[in-house]
Amino acid sequence: MAENRPVVVLVDAYTSAQYLPPQFRALGAELAHVQSTPELMSSMPAPDLGVYRHRIVHHDLDATVAQLRRLAPVCVLAGQEPGVELADVLSERLGLVGNGTARSEARRDKYAMAEALRAAGLHCADQLQSSDPEALVEWAVGTGFPVVVKPRKSAAGDNVYICGSAQEVREAAKAVLGSDTIYCETNGEALAQSFLPGTEYVVDMVSHDGRRYVCGVWEYQRRMLPSGRNIYDRERLLAADEHPAPDLIAYVDRALDVLGVRYGPSHAEVMLTPQGPALVEVGARIAGNMHPGFHDRCAGGNQATLTALAYLRPDEFDDGYAGGRFRRRGEAVCCTTSTELCGVVEGIDEAVVDEIRGLDAVYGLNLKLAPGELIRPTVDLYSSTMRIFLAAATMEDIMRDYRRIETLKDRVYRVRDIEESKR
Structure with a gap:
């Protein structure tokens, strides 16, 4: 370990967490990665473990703690x-700064999350959890579609269904109960x-000791599929003072207090209902x-x-950002x-990619599939094909x-048909 270099530990640094290591390294840190499962999760692109000086596959809590203690890390984050x-x-x-374990379940489990908000008087959805599809059907009929x-x-x-009838609830419940999550x-x-x-x-924020900087407020545009799946299509950045951003920011700030998010990044999805904001x-973790x-x-x-600044240079974060908001x-x-499309990706048409990259408003794009991988009809974010970032003077x-x-x-x-690929 390099002398006097702080060690930062990331747990399960999949997908957008790829952007964290360069930022921590730019501030002089070295990185350790903890993998919470015996094998990398196949549902998400694997993290680039080459950027981590230390790599730990978690099997036993005491053993993982002992390994990390030898590294003397300054922080651990998801x-x-x-x-x-x-x-x-x-x-x-x-013994590091962090959000603690008292509210961990409410930061991870959507049922516990909503119940914590309800107990604190924040507007949120009514709900029922059950392993019995018929119990969920009975509740839905009583609640109303x-x-x-x-x-x-x-x-x-992942496996989110908007249901308009008892039969749709029954089928959706069976689909959820008959599957694993994208996190295995x-x-x-x-x-x-x-x-x-x-x-x-x-609403995306970064917190340090309960003081927060608002990084962005985005409005979702979704696309409804014939199957009833409501997929993400695009999101637009609002100005921090544009309606309803101030109300959303105030609501999320209260929700994060209730859920015990005092340190690190947070990514909140909120519905603006006729009764006001309600947390989804x-x-x-990072957006x-x-x-x-x-x-x-x-x-x-x-x-x-x-996030890197808040953990490694907290005084600088507090002085320059805490309590502030982004400027569009x-x-x-x-x-x-x-x-x-459905099949196996045989290759990438670079001419088409270059044409997209060359469009005036396109800042950049991320291809989500590589040759040899399966492509399938989109039902959620992880089955989408590209993420494209656009910026311009006008909408x-x-x-x-x-x-x-x-x-x-x-x-x-x-794309080649799956059966053709087997020949």
């Missing part, structure tokens, strides 16, 4: 949702919640649409850099492309390029 509870335990056992059925501990739209956890119970009408927003869920350069350009800062520098949209400029992307997106991947 890279992705499945790492939240383990990061809380490890930081507490090591539509209702939402989903897993208690997943994310990214068995769904022992399904969660049914009252439908929250209105527009959905995202909050993750005590999925993170791209440091893009966020710096459109919001004057990004969650990854500020222009129109910005994060687009998540969907597909109806008209962005939407012109967005419409062009819609005509190009299914030409990016060269």
Whole structure:
């Protein structure tokens, strides 16, 4: 270990957590990675473990704590949702600043999350959790349709159903109970919640000792599929003082206090209902649409850099950011492309990729599939095909390029039928 270099521990640094190591290293830290499962989760792109000086596969808590204690880390934080509870335990056992374990379940389990908010007087959905589909049907009939059925501990739209009848609730509950989450956890119970009408927003923050900086407020645009699955399509950055951003920020700030999020990044999804904001869920981790350069350009800062600053240079974070809000520098949209293609990716059409990259409003894009991987009709974020970041002076400029992307997106991947690939 390099002398006098602080060690930062990330637990399950999948997907957007890839942006955290460069920011911590830029502030002089070295990285350790803790993998909470014996094997890497196949449902998500594997983290680049080459950027970590220390790599630990967690099997036994005492053993993992002992290994980390030898590294004398300055902080432990979750890279992705499945790492939240383990990061809380490890930081507490090591005596480090963190969110503690008292509210860990409420930061991870959507049922416990809503009950904690309800007990504190915050508006949220009515709900029932059960392993019995018929109990969920009976509750839904009594509550009134539509209702939402989903897993208690997943994310990214995984197995989330909007149900308009008893039979749809029954089928959705069976689908949830008959599957594992994207994080390879068995769904022992399904969660049914009252439908929250209105527009959905995202509020991203970074906290240090309960003081927060608002990194961005985004308005979701969704696309309803014939199957009843409501998939993400794009999200637009609001100005910090644009309605309803101030109300959403105030609500999320209270929710984070209730859930014990005092340190690190948070990603909250909130519905603005006729009765006011209501939490859909909050993750005590970095946002999925993170791209440091893009966020710096459109919001004057990004969650990854500020997370590193809050942990490694807390006085600088407190003096320059805590209690503050982002400043939008222009129109910005994060687009998540969907597909109806099904098969095996044979290759990438680089000419099409270059055409998309060359559009005036496109800041950058992330391809989510590689040759040899399966492509399937989109039902959630993890089955989408690309994430594209757009920034321009006007929304008209962005939407012109967005419409062009819609005509190009299914030409990016060269796809062969699965049966042909077996020959």
